[in-house]
Amino acid sequence: MSVASLTGPSGTPTVAMTLVARQQKFTLASGESVDGFTVNGTSPGPLIRARVGDLVEVTLVNESVRSGVTLHWHGIDVPNAEDGVAGVTQDAVPVGGRHVYRFRATQGGTYWYHSHQVSSEEVRDGLFGPIVIGAAAGPEVVAAIHTYDGKRTINGHTGSQRVALAAGSLVRIRVINTDNALIRTGLVGAPYKVIAVDGRDLHGPTPTTSAFPLAAGARVDLEATVPPSGALRLDAGTTSVTIGPVSSAPPTDALSSDTVDLLTYGTPAPLGFDPSHADRTFEYRIGRRVGFLDGKPGLWWTINGRKFPDVPMFMVGEGDVVRMKISNTSGQSHPMHLHGHHGVVLSRNGTPTTGTPWWIDTLEVADNETYEIAFLANNPGIWMDHCHNLPHASEGLMTHLAYTGYTTPYVIGGPTSNKPE
Numbered sequence: 001m002s003v004a005s006l007t008g009p010s011g012t013p014t015v016a017m018t019l020v021a022r023q024q025k026f027t028l029a030s031g032e033s034v035d036g037f038t039v040n041g042t043s044p045g046p047l048i049r050a051r052v053g054d055l056v057e058v059t060l061v062n063e064s065v066r067s068g069v070t071l072h073w074h075g076i077d078v079p080n081a082e083d084g085v086a087g088v089t090q091d092a093v094p095v096g097g098r099h100v101y102r103f104r105a106t107q108g109g110t111y112w113y114h115s116h117q118v119s120s121e122e123v124r125d126g127l128f129g130p131i132v133i134g135a136a137a138g139p140e141v142v143a144a145i146h147t148y149d150g151k152r153t154i155n156g157h158t159g160s161q162r163v164a165l166a167a168g169s170l171v172r173i174r175v176i177n178t179d180n181a182l183i184r185t186g187l188v189g190a191p192y193k194v195i196a197v198d199g200r201d202l203h204g205p206t207p208t209t210s211a212f213p214l215a216a217g218a219r220v221d222l223e224a225t226v227p228p229s230g231a232l233r234l235d236a237g238t239t240s241v242t243i244g245p246v247s248s249a250p251p252t253d254a255l256s257s258d259t260v261d262l263l264t265y266g267t268p269a270p271l272g273f274d275p276s277h278a279d280r281t282f283e284y285r286i287g288r289r290v291g292f293l294d295g296k297p298g299l300w301w302t303i304n305g306r307k308f309p310d311v312p313m314f315m316v317g318e319g320d321v322v323r324m325k326i327s328n329t330s331g332q333s334h335p336m337h338l339h340g341h342h343g344v345v346l347s348r349n350g351t352p353t354t355g356t357p358w359w360i361d362t363l364e365v366a367d368n369e370t371y372e373i374a375f376l377a378n379n380p381g382i383w384m385d386h387c388h389n390l391p392h393a394s395e396g397l398m399t400h401l402a403y404t405g406y407t408t409p410y411v412i413g414g415p416t417s418n419k420p421e
Contacts, residue, residue, distance in 0.1 A: 003089055003381045003408045006080040008102030013057035015050045015105075020061045021069045021115070021127060029156035034148045036125030037065060037115075044144045044156060044178075045129025048113070050105040052134060058101045058113075060093055065115075068092030068416060069127065071101060072116035074217060075199050075361045076131070077340050078103040080381025080406075085339070086117040087410050087418030088382055088400070093117075094416060108134030109199025110174040110219040112144065118419050120390035128178050133199075139171040141243060145185070145214075145236050146178045152238045160250065162242045165226050171243060173222045173234055177214045180389040182333065182364050184259075185220070186211040189232040189244075189251035192224035194260055200342060200359035204267030210258035211235075215335040215364035217388035263348055266356030271344055275374035279320035284385075286365065286397065288330040293396050301330060301387070301397035308396040309412070314385065316377040317404050326363070327370040334392060337362045338401065339383040343373035362388055377401075382408050384420065393421040 025035045026043060039045025050056050062069045070092055072084035082103045086092040093099045114128035130144050141163055143154050151158050165171060172195070177183050186192070191207035197220050205223075212220050224232055231244025235255040242250035287302040303311045316322055324343070328334060338361060345358040348371050365371055386398030398421060412418050 001406055003080045003406055006381050008079050008082050009055060009104055011055055013102070014054035015048070015056045017048060018059045018061060019045060019071065020063050021065045022063045023065045026126070028148060028153060028158065030153070030158045032151060032158060034126065036148070037122055037127035039127060039129050042156070043126030043128070044146065047129065047142060048131045050133050052105055052108050054105045056103055056105055059098055060101065061098045062093045062095050064095060065122070066095060067118045067122070068094050069115050069122065070099070070117045071113050073103065073111065073113055073131065075109070075111040075219065076103065077107070077342065077379055080340065080379070080383065083339055083383070084116050085384050086420050087412040087414070088384060088408055088420060089410065091410055091414070091416040092418050105133045107199060109196060110176060110221055111199055112176050112178060112219070114178070116420050120394040120421055123178065123390060130176055132174060139165055139169050141171060141173045141234070141241065143173060143234055143241060144176045144178055145183055152236065154234070154236055154239050154241055158239060160240045160242060162246070164246050165243050167226050167228050167245055169226045171224060171226060174219065175214060175222065175234070176219045177216055180216050180391065182216060182335065183214050183236055184211045184255060185214050185234070185236050186255055187222055187224050187232050188235055188253050188255060189230055190224050190227045192222045194220060194265065195223045196221035197262065198342065198359060198361045202266045203269040203356040205356070206266070208260055210256050210260045212260045213364065215362050217335055217337050218362040262345070262355065262358045263351065263353050264355045268355065269357055271357055273321055273376050275321060275323055275344070275346060277321060278323040278374065280316050280322045282314050282322070282324045284324055284326045286326070286328040286330050286334055300395055301392055303397065303399050308398055311399045313400045313402040315402055315404055318377060318380050320377040321374065322377055323372065323374045325370060325372050326365050328365045328367055331367055333364060333366040334397065335362050335364050335388040337388040338385045340379045340381065341375045341383070343375035346372040346374055377403065381406055386421070390421060
C-alpha cells in the first residue's frame with residue numbers, strides 16, 4: 001500500500017487555516033531585522049489552536065520559498081500522508097504551489113509545526129510556529145524559544161518581556177524549544193510543577209525549583225502560582241518572560257543549577273501495553289567516522305556503523321510492541337526524534353525509571369549515554385527517525401521506521417528536489 005493513501009479524515013474542518021510561506025526580510029517582535037523565512041508574514045508563525053476532537057485543515061501556500069517547503073506537525077501523531085516530510089510522505093511544495101493537510105486533533109498538548117524541506121536552513125531562519133491542542137483551563141503563556149542570527153528570543157522577542165497576571169493566578173507555561181541544542185529553562189520566583197512533556201501529561205508531579213533540560217524540538221508545560229508579592233520569571237538564558245502584576249519587579253535570582261530528572265520525577269502509572277513482551281527489539285547505535293556524504297569526505301555521523309542512506313530501516317508490523325536501545329558514542333549529544341509515535345523511556349544507562357511514565361517524541365541522548373524506550377506500532381506508514389539538531393540530520397544522522405507492506409512514491413531529489421533535512 002502506498003503511504004499516499006494514508007490521509008486524514010474527510011468532512012468539514014472545525015479549524016481551517018491558510019499558512020503562506022515566504023522568503024523575505026522581516027522584523028522580529030523586538031525590532032531586529034532578519035533575512036529568512038516567515039509564515040503569514042511573521043516568525044514565529046501564527047499559533048494554531050484546536051480542541052481535542054477537532055478536524056484541523058491547514059492549506060500551505062508557497063509564495064516565494066525558492067528551495068520548496070512542507071509543514072511537519074512535530075509531536076502530533078498524524079496519519080502518515082499528513083506528516084509533511086519531503087521525499088518520504090509528499091513532494092516539496094514549489095513556489096506558486098499549495099498543499100492541504102488534514103488531521104484529527106486526538107491528543108491534547110503542546111506542539112509545533114515547521115518545514116521538513118531543507119529544514120536545517122528553513123527552520124533555523126524562521127519557518128515554524130506553535131500548536132496547542134486543548135481548551136485553556138486558565139491563564140496560559142505559550143513560549144517558543146528560537147535563535148535568529150545568534151539572538152535568542154521567546155516568541156520573537158530578545159531580552160526580557162512581561163505578561164501581566166494577577167498575584168495568586170495559577171498559570172500554565174507551554175515552552176517549545178525550536179533550536180538545535182538543549183536549553184536549560186524553568187521558573188524563578190516560586191516553586192513550579194512539570195505537568196507535561198512532549199504533549200503528554202506527567203503522573204504525580206511535585207513542586208520543584210530545579211531547571212528543566214529541554215531537548216531541541218521538545219516541549220515542556222510548567223505550572224505555578226504567581227506569588228502574592230513579586231512575579232515569576234521564565235528563564236531561557238539570555239531571554240526571559242516576567243509573569244505577574246505590572247507593578248511587580250522580576251525575580252533576580254539565577255536559574256537553579258539543579259536539574260529535574262524525569263527518571264525519578266513523579267509517580268508510576270500504567271502504560272497501556274507491556275514492554276516486557278516485545279515483538280521487535282532494535283539497537284540504534286549513534287557513532288561517527290570518516291567517510292563520504294554526497295561525495296564529500298569528512299567526519300560524519302553513523303547509525304549502527306552505517307551512513308545514510310545506506311542504513312537499513314527499522315521494520316515493524318502494525319500492532320507490534322517495539323523496544324529500542326539508543327546508545328551514543330559519537331562525542332556529542334543528540335536530540336533524537338521519532339515521527340508518528342510516542343515512546344516511553346524504560347531506563348537510562350541500565351537504571352530503570354521509577355517515576356512518572358516518561359513519554360517522549362524527542363529524547364536527548366548525551367555522549368556515552370544509553371536509553372531503552374518502548375512504543376506500540378499503531379500508526380502505519382514510513383516515518384523519519386532522526387536527530388533534531390537539524391545540521392546533524394543533514395549530515396546523515398537519520399533513518400526510518402517502516403511498516404511492512406507500505407511503500408512510498410516519493411524520492412529524495414527528484415523533479416521537486418526533495419531534501420528533508
